[in-house]
Amino acid sequence: MFILSLVCFIVPVHSSQLPNATIMDLSYKNMDFAMNLYRKIANYHDKNIFYSPLSVSTSFAALLMATDDVTHKEILQVCNLEQLDVDDQPQLIPRLFQDLQDNISHNGSLQVEQSMALFIRQNFEVEKTFEDDLKIFFQADINVLDFGNPKETIKSINDYVRQKTADKVPEMISTLNAMTQLLLVNTIFFQGAWETPFNPDFTHNAPFHIDNYNIVQVPMMFVEDRFYTMEDEPLGARVLKLPYKDGVSMLILLPNKKTDYTTIDNEITARRFLSWIRNLEEMKLEVNMPKFKMERAYSLHNILPEMGMTSLFTDGANLARLSKAGGLRVSEVLHKAVIEVDEVGTTAAAATATGIVPYSLPKRFIINRPFFFFIYHEETNALLFMGRVIDPTKN
Incomplete structure (x- = not known):
């Protein structure tokens, strides 16, 4: 099982009321955001649904480090992170996401792997503070690509996604907007064996x-x-x-x-x-x-504005902490998720100890x-x- 969310361009961090917040607080906030997002997706159809709230939230936690003013506030509100945004602790939210990821992955045998990559157009100057924080808190890969050569750029992005999802998603994107200057890609991969497998x-x-x-x-x-x-x-x-x-x-x-x-x-x-x-x-x-298999893709840039995240996708987006260059906005937020549920599993060592x-x-x-x-x-x-x-x- 795995998931990807892809964001064209990027976003920052600011104020609230839980200066001593823990990763349990973050998990609770993320859970309510997950339910809110689910309801919006469900409004569109009565079909199967599958997505990763953690993947989406992690992408926007990274974007928070790039935004300011109304754009920043809208992301906090929609992602249910307002109480975790403290004026004198601008790194609290990214640090909580970092601690959560460390906690999930501290067990070496547990296969829950998240990754993030920033793909930047040649000659596009990203603020060093944002770039450094992206590496520190999200261990992000920074890649400079020739967006003027869309065929090679698409191949590079899809190769990255394919590698991070163990070949489960061979293609994340098939086209690339000629005006795209920067893409943020977040992936999450999970492979679990049932403690008590099905026969x-x-x-x-x-x-x-x-x-x-x-x-x-x-x-x-x-x-x-x-x-x-x-x-x-x-x-x-x-x-x-x-x-x-x-x-x-x-x-x-x-x-x-x-x-x-x-x-x-x-x-x-x-x-x-x-x-x-x-x-x-x-x-x-x-x-x-x-048994079931599902592959689902969502254009979140069509859903999130209905939840209150509007300025990020307009010319009024404030991405000042990302780059001094003006006129930046997020053009797409794509989220792709795949799951396969079957009998597979290793017999639990404690199966007879009940x-x-x-x-x-x-x-x-x-x-x-x-x-x-x-x-x-x-x-x-x-x-x-x-x-x-x-x-x-x-x-």
Whole structure:
């Protein structure tokens, strides 16, 4: 699973009310931003959704270091970072993102890798402070390209993306605006093995109910073990935690049969998400879950203005900390995400250490209708990816 967000041009850092903010505060703020962005994306269609809130937020945290005035304030507001912006601590937000990334990647066996690259047009002068901070806080690669040769520039960018996503995304961009002066590319790659893998011998075709009138046949995986689950009765949905190895889990939110998934969209918040995690209880379960693959691309420059981020994409953009050159604005914010969910996993070493219990027929958690999923880092509650599956047969 991985994700990319690509931003043409760039943005800075300023004031608020949590001078002693922690990465847990950042994760909480990012989670609410994720839910807000999800709702905007969901307004456009009733199809599958998948994206990385962390990737998008990281891109704009880098952009914050380049902006000022109204452009700066709009990014803070839309990304829900206002309380983390402290006047006398201009580096607080980028440092929190740096600490969060370090915390996620400190376990050498956990494959969650983020990367960032700045592609600059020849003879375009970037402010040294911005360039240095980009390297310090985001370990960004700085590349000078001949944008006058679009074919070679596109190849260089796509080669970078291909390498950072282990060849999963062979093409990020196919065209390049002749006026582009600078591109910021952020990638995030995750590969997880289930702590309790599904047995491929038990995978079989089964019905998935898209709605009351449309049913598709999908490869349905099966596993029986002890899992953490809970029921959100007011919401009309059940929750299941499927852990990967090394501290990352997928949380499934399955609306009840009589609950329309669209009624849940406005109820998903960071507060509610954390309440699910706190109230999980372990029990023996039979889990049936569809295999699915998804690739999704979003033109966020068409969505973010509706959330209040407008000046960044106009001639009124203030990118003074990026360059003294005037007339700069962001022309595109592209976000591409890919996920594949299957049985793959290594048998957990502790699989037999759950204790012996009297035999009883386990309860069942059958994911055979539209559902939501969230992939998060357990130690920090950082939301790495989130999505909605309406039809598992649609890539």
